[in-house]
Amino acid sequence: MTLDSTPEKVLVGIIGGSGLYHLDNLVPVKEVNPDTPWGKPSSPITIAKAPGGTLVAFLARHGPGHGIPPSAVPSRANIAALKSLGVRLVVAFSAVGSLREEIKPGDFVLPDQIIDRTKGIRPASFFEGTSIVAHAQFGDPFANKLVNFLEDRVRKALEGTGKDLHTGKTIVCMEGPQFSTRAESKMYRSWGGDLINMSVLPEAKLAREAELSYALIATSTDYDSWRENSEAVTAAEVFKTLKTNADTSKRVLELIVADLHDAADSGEILSEEAGSMQYSIMPRSEKQSEEDRKKLAFVLPAYFS
Ligand SMILES: CSC[C@H]1O[C@H](OP(=O)(O)O)[C@H](O)[C@@H]1O
Numbered sequence: 001m002t003l004d005s006t007p008e009k010v011l012v013g014i015i016g017g018s019g020l021y022h023l024d025n026l027v028p029v030k031e032v033n034p035d036t037p038w039g040k041p042s043s044p045i046t047i048a049k050a051p052g053g054t055l056v057a058f059l060a061r062h063g064p065g066h067g068i069p070p071s072a073v074p075s076r077a078n079i080a081a082l083k084s085l086g087v088r089l090v091v092a093f094s095a096v097g098s099l100r101e102e103i104k105p106g107d108f109v110l111p112d113q114i115i116d117r118t119k120g121i122r123p124a125s126f127f128e129g130t131s132i133v134a135h136a137q138f139g140d141p142f143a144n145k146l147v148n149f150l151e152d153r154v155r156k157a158l159e160g161t162g163k164d165l166h167t168g169k170t171i172v173c174m175e176g177p178q179f180s181t182r183a184e185s186k187m188y189r190s191w192g193g194d195l196i197n198m199s200v201l202p203e204a205k206l207a208r209e210a211e212l213s214y215a216l217i218a219t220s221t222d223y224d225s226w227r228e229n230s231e232a233v234t235a236a237e238v239f240k241t242l243k244t245n246a247d248t249s250k251r252v253l254e255l256i257v258a259d260l261h262d263a264a265d266s267g268e269i270l271s272e273e274a275g276s277m278q279y280s281i282m283p284r285s286e287k288q289s290e291e292d293r294k295k296l297a298f299v300l301p302a303y304f305s
């Protein structure tokens with residue numbers, strides 16, 4: 001079956017992180033590789049069918065063979081490509097380091113805040129390079145309603161796996177690709193950081209600009225480098241838990257995806273983000289070029305087409 005022959009909507013987008021390159025527990029329906037004004041996404045997007053018939057759109061953040069480092073992930077193309085397929089909400093997965101003893105390797109976390117430690121080298125706005133200025137609201141960087149919606153369902157899906165779910169946590173996003181020094185790791189703890197990764201930004205910012213509801217399911221792989229008597233984190237340590245974390249993530253998704261789709265379809269969890277850019281775009285001037293408007297219409301047709 002191809003997507004063209006089915007009338008179903010693809011409202012749910014999934015971004016897989018390190019270790020999560022395919023949703024091989026779902027039935028692939030079609031692969032698409034859209035061109036966007038910001039280039040091609042990290043990987044072709046697989047449209048897959050979950051049990052019960054719900055469609056999801058999946059893309060691998062670092063490419064199917066993990067060839068894209070965190071600083072070079074084409075996040076604008078990824079978010080724009082998902083939006084162009086009709087996706088309304090994005091659940092992104094990420095392998096993260098834990099900055100807290102109680103968040104053990106293997107645990108799942110739904111963070112609600114971000115501290116930005118990227119270095120300004122990643123394009124972080126769809127408006128960059130255009131003559132149009134916008135300031136998206138980002139005080140609550142994740143879609144609160146979506147996060148709340150996920151909480152009970154992810155907790156239930158994790159029952160019997162021995163993995164805990166933590167909520168209300170702050171994630172630090174660093175540039176990488178090297179891991180943090182011990183001093184940095186301790187400093188992030190003193191700032192209130194609970195988790196660390198290299199990927200949630202600018203992804204979350206771009207999702208907000210594109211008016212997509214975005215949540216991160218963080219899966220803990222290591223204790224970073226803050227513990228006095230432990231080895232500092234290595235990639236080898238991260239790899240040890242990646243496979244189990246990915247298998248659990250796939251299982252969790254399979255169990256929650258139909259509910260997610262229905263909630264998106266009914267508008268239940270989209271109300272905060274849909275329309276949110278209306279007051280973020282600076283008032284229009286005659287200077288707006290047709291070319292810029294066309295580019296921005298790709299992600300925000302309501303304002304620019
Ligand atoms: C493989 S360790 C560092 C790498 O893992 C995380 O990737 P993702 O968020 O895509 O799962 C982290 O952000 C780093 O990019």
Ligand SMILES: Nc1ncnc2[nH]cnc12
Pocket residue numbers: 095096097098174179180196197198221222223224225233238
């Ligand atoms: N300790 C760590 N620091 C940054 N990104 C990570 N991803 C997984 N573990 C990490």
